[in-house]
Amino acid sequence: MTENWIDEYHLGVRYGLQGKVLIQEASDVQEITVIESVRYGKGLLLNGCWMTTEYQEKQYHECLVHPALCSAAEIKKILVIGGGDGGTARECLKHKEVQHIDMIEIDNRVIELSKEYLPSIGGNAWNDPRLHLTIGDGIAWAANAENNSYDVVLVDGSDPIGPAEGLFNKTFFENCKRILKPNGIFATQSESPEAFQQIHIDIVRLIRDVFNYSDPLYGWVPIYPSGWWSWTFACIDAPRYLNPLKKRASVISDQCEIWSPRWQKGAFQAIPAFLEREFEK
């Protein structure tokens, strides 16, 4: 096989893997690339930006899902917006209390290619009867869903340029709050505090404007720009995401590579000084 470099270009820096391109196509929504890399297995890029790879997807999916699902009052009904590779749904379905997931993915080709080339990421989620998949617009879904209808709302979108742009504005966050139960948890990926610094700061500020309680959590996804990543959590009645519930955590901990109750508590505290100052302004 001819091995080349597959790179995401961002602000004069390349974030790349050695490997080969398996699929490159334009869907109705975006350009999709599936690769096979030397170091991290197969991977997916959308519009030239890294979304996931087989051997470092847990750093992303566990950090988006378990701080919310281990801490919300109930987790019977979950909304996942985006998440077409299946990793977010897979992590949600580890929780036996989850009865119903609505997953709204805008691009059917992302799902088809993920099932074919990245089957370990979705795992059994695709065959689990609790997963209800809709191909459509998550922004419209959030705008039309009933008040107080979800225990947890998770946004697993791509970067705020192109099709995912509308997942980062105030109207969308207001709808997410409206459709969330008062004791539920909202969470979204919120970009890199280094490579997308101002965008990250703006996202956190906007979510804090809308919800009563909100905090960013910092972790790492090595192939994403700068490797340093964030997810932002929000609540209506109390900052529930700060306190993982022992009963749920004890079931999930052994199945996780990164997430643990200790990691969750520590990661919310590990906020760099310059960001804390920004959020206090």
Ligand code: SPD
């Ligand atoms: N720049 C990367 C943004 C990542 C967003 N979602 C990744 C999809 C993983 N399910």
